[in-house]
Amino acid sequence: MQAESRISRRRRVLLVVSAFNPAIIADMQRARMLALGEQMIAEGADILDIGGESTRPGSARVLAEQEISRVVPLIIEITKRFDIPVSIDTSKAEVAKEAVEAGAEIINDISGLRFDESLAGVAGKTQAGLVLMHMRGTFETMHDQEPVADIIQEVKNGLKWSIDKAREFGTHDGQIALDVGLGFSKTFGQNLELMAKLDDIRQTFPAFALLAGSSRKSFIGKILGGKPVGERLPGSLASAAISVWNGANIIRAHDVRETVDTLRVVEAIREQN
Numbered sequence: 001m002q003a004e005s006r007i008s009r010r011r012r013v014l015l016v017v018s019a020f021n022p023a024i025i026a027d028m029q030r031a032r033m034l035a036l037g038e039q040m041i042a043e044g045a046d047i048l049d050i051g052g053e054s055t056r057p058g059s060a061r062v063l064a065e066q067e068i069s070r071v072v073p074l075i076i077e078i079t080k081r082f083d084i085p086v087s088i089d090t091s092k093a094e095v096a097k098e099a100v101e102a103g104a105e106i107i108n109d110i111s112g113l114r115f116d117e118s119l120a121g122v123a124g125k126t127q128a129g130l131v132l133m134h135m136r137g138t139f140e141t142m143h144d145q146e147p148v149a150d151i152i153q154e155v156k157n158g159l160k161w162s163i164d165k166a167r168e169f170g171t172h173d174g175q176i177a178l179d180v181g182l183g184f185s186k187t188f189g190q191n192l193e194l195m196a197k198l199d200d201i202r203q204t205f206p207a208f209a210l211l212a213g214s215s216r217k218s219f220i221g222k223i224l225g226g227k228p229v230g231e232r233l234p235g236s237l238a239s240a241a242i243s244v245w246n247g248a249n250i251i252r253a254h255d256v257r258e259t260v261d262t263l264r265v266v267e268a269i270r271e272q273n
Helices: 002-010 030-042 064-081 093-102 119-126 151-168 188-196 198-204 218-223 233-245 256-270
Strands: 015-020 047-051 086-089 106-109 129-133 176-179 209-212 250-253
Touching: 030 047, 030 064, 047 064, 047 106, 064 086, 064 093, 086 093, 093 106, 093 119, 106 119, 119 129, 119 151, 129 151, 151 176, 151 188, 151 198, 188 198, 188 218, 188 233, 198 209, 209 233, 218 233, 233 250, 233 256, 250 256
Parallel strands: 015 047, 015 250, 047 086, 086 106, 106 129, 129 176, 176 209, 209 250
Antiparallel strands: none
16 A cells, blocks of 8 residues: 555655646646656655646636646656655546556545545545545635634534545545645635644544645735735745644645745754653
């Protein structure tokens, strides 16, 4: 179980997942995308997370065939050239199956199996790692949900549902990592509350690796007075540090070198506790 060894057995080791989306950088030639991946690896990324469908607010769904055409050739090239786990960021079972066959070891589902629960069957059959994220609503409405009264309990309930659904399809707990879904179906204040109380989520699910992905999110821009995406690095680093301090094992980042350096300092201080 290669994927399990790279997630579950290292759940106490901090991992940096580098966001790498051909759907967003579609104007780049493949050679340039490979060079970007090589740079991320050199800067300290532990996993490359590749997605072919943007989940930013206002994004439209793409057909599975289009998503496959965007990610599979890149996955094949990366796994040929580099010894690094590749994660496929998709909520479609068909895409996940093709990506794993091409060399991806981890399936990263932002819907937590709500869009296509049969995706868990792909993980169960292939023994690929499976990241289950908390969100609410559909693809089209997930960024426009009415706020819930208790976001911590909502995230706990949602993640438990996803875990139970994954088990029904033969996925073992050792394959699963959990993502609290920062920036998805949550208000500005709820995102901050989740990061502040991440240790509560950690205590509820002690057997699972925990992922936090706050990098460049809009709530960071809001804290910083409306700064655009390209000026959110300090806030992204601060939120990553707080997430790890409060129990996250895996950080999804765009700025790899800076994130790795920041988290080295956090880990060095935590070792003194």
